[in-house]
Amino acid sequence: MATLDGINVKDIVKVERTSVHSHITGLGLNHRLEAEYVSGGMVGQVAARQAAGLIVKMIQEGKIAGRALLVTGEPGAGKTALAIAISKELGIDTPFVSIVASEIYSTEINKTEALTQAFRRALGLQIKEETEVLEGEVISLDVDRPANGVGPKVGKLTMRTTDMETIYDLGSKMVDACLKERIMPGDVIQVDKASGRVTRLGRSFNRSHDYDAMGPKVKLVQCPDGEIQKRRETVHTVCLHDIDVINSRTQGYVALFSGDTGEIKAEVRDQINKKVLEWREEGKAKFVPGVLFIDEAHMLDIECFSFLNRAIEGELSPLIIMATNRLIEKVRGTDVESAHGIPSDFLDRMLIIHATPYTVDDTAKILSLRCDEEGVSLEPTALDLLVRLQSATSLRYCIHLIAAAEVIRIRNKCERVTTDHISQAYRLFFDTKRSEKMLTETSGYLH
The missing domain is CATH 3.40.50.300 (P-loop containing nucleotide triphosphate hydrolases)
Structure with missing residues (x-):
């Protein structure tokens, strides 16, 4: 925040x-x-x-x-x-x-x-904020725990860059943050001085040979240069409505999750608009319509x-x-x-x-793109069947059938979606025209 x-x-x-x-x-x-x-x-x-x-x-x-x-x-x-x-x-x-x-x-x-x-x-707003951070490679992390197990933990953190090395005394909050992130020697970390948040940036290249094998999620980074303490520019991207809700005394930040924001006073919005325009003039924020x-x-x-x-x-x-x-x-x-x-x-x-209506070729290509997006493998005959169904139903309905047919394929343990899977999904799920026809032909269906 x-x-x-x-x-x-x-x-x-x-x-x-x-x-x-x-x-x-x-x-x-x-x-x-x-x-x-x-x-x-x-x-x-x-x-x-x-x-x-x-x-x-x-x-x-x-x-x-x-x-x-x-x-x-x-x-x-x-x-x-x-x-x-x-x-x-x-x-x-x-x-x-x-x-x-x-x-x-x-x-x-x-x-x-x-x-x-x-x-x-x-209406988006990109707000720039400069923060002081400590950034470097961890040389050692020593934690002193009370002998009886009761009381705050303290420790020492040794960090270095390519130009300098420094030892920091850690309080209980910082020790807990390091232990939570599982910081260990060889990690390149960033510590926000204002909030005390510890972020692991990756594993130092200098320690890449410490183990015979590493997991695929291990990220190797260079040891930072210059001073350990640096000023970083952080960009917060929010929309104006979120700022309205956060600064509304009757609603608060919790309303963003509940969705029940209610009406916001015009005075709150006027004050925020004034500040936003000031931030834009001062270069603190960028307005993103x-x-x-x-x-x-x-x-x-x-x-x-x-x-x-x-x-x-x-x-x-x-x-x-x-x-x-x-x-x-x-x-x-x-x-x-x-x-x-x-x-x-x-x-x-x-x-x-x-927007002009799609042609048959357009429809076939769109359905093919949707299959790629959803990771569904269709046989050519199944794709042709979907294209023919689209002319009798709608494009949206055929896109829905792709996901339904994929579930049927998995249940039947087949390699690709076939025309039988499409046909079964078609019989299970009604389109608008068949639903209307059923209602008109069925007497006493609805009272």
């Missing part, structure tokens, strides 16, 4: 799993912003990807302030994939927040508060669009990407019909990209 000018900042660990779009690494464009047919986990959609590449370029050059992006297309056309690819192109530290428009309608917090929290989660992806944008009402109309012009605003599959719809909360169910004044601020 870092504290700057009275504002508490904590690192948030980001955990990712294999998901529907985890294979996407970018838009797959070359240096001329031309899209390759298969690249970066993206398949087809050449025109849409090139348009998205221009959007990324405009963002990097700061030329898209006060605007938003709308991606249109039928279900399964790759609208979400396009938004994720844009986020990946902007950088690995770029926050990406995905919500469905209906999520903002809650009885616990109002609509504008829900949108504000989504905005703040999509992220991507807020709002799916099913036609579900937003006129009040939400009025709020977004003002919010995107603010100094602290992410790139808003909306997606919808509707044509002419009434704007929620009014009797006015508009394209895509979005008010014309807000639609005028948006750049629109149309």
Whole structure:
């Protein structure tokens, strides 16, 4: 945790799993912003990807302030994939927040508060902090334990670099930290003077011949040079919403884990905004605008669009990407019909990209990529069957069948997924069309 000018900042660990779009690494464009047919986990959609590449370029050059992006297309056309690819192109530290428009309608917090929290989660902040550390190779670690086993432990730690060697007296806290990390002579360690945290950087090359064999996880590093005591620059990456919650007296840091953050006072956000802008001017922090992806944008009402109309012009605003599959719809909360169910004044601020439906070849390649991502080995005939099923069902459904067929393969102890495994998964799990047909043909199924 870092504290700057009275504002508490904590690192948030980001955990990712294999998901529907985890294979996407970018838009797959070359240096001329031309899209390759298969690249970066993206398949087809050449025109849409090139348009998205221009959007990324405009963002990097700061030329898209006060605007938003709308991606249109039928279900399964790759609208979400396009938004994720844009986020990946902007950088690995770029926050990406995905919500469905209906999520903002809650009885616990109002609509504008829900949108504000989504905005703040999509705004990243890289805070730089200089800390003093001790860094060197451990020569010896001597621990003195009380004879009766009761009382604090003390010890001495001898460290060296290529230029000097020093002995440090250790208190009980530091001795426990070294024992917990299993520090031993020959380890290269780093000790944070402020917190007392001990980190093993690796095993010194000078001690690489101490044992006949080493495990694959042993990392050999050079013995540090210069002085043992150094100043290191640490970068903490957080989003503004996390800082809001941590500094909210009524919520606190525990609310980040429970998810019940409630409404945060505007005074807290105003104070944090002021400090963030000061840090940016002083070079203490770097502002990282992220991507807020709002799916099913036609579900937003006129009040939400009025709020977004003002919010995107603010100094602290992410790139808003909306997606919808509707044509002419009434704007929620009014009797006015508009394209895509979005008010014309807000639609005028948006750049629109149309995602065309995937071809059969596109579908085959996407399913092949998903198999590689999930580590599933498919026979060619099984892949052909999935492609044929996609034309009768949907691409999402066929992607789900891959994981189900893999479980069946493991149970049957086969080397590869076959057409029989796909067929069995197809019989077990209904797609939307078969489910609708069953409901219409079955009388008294639901009461």
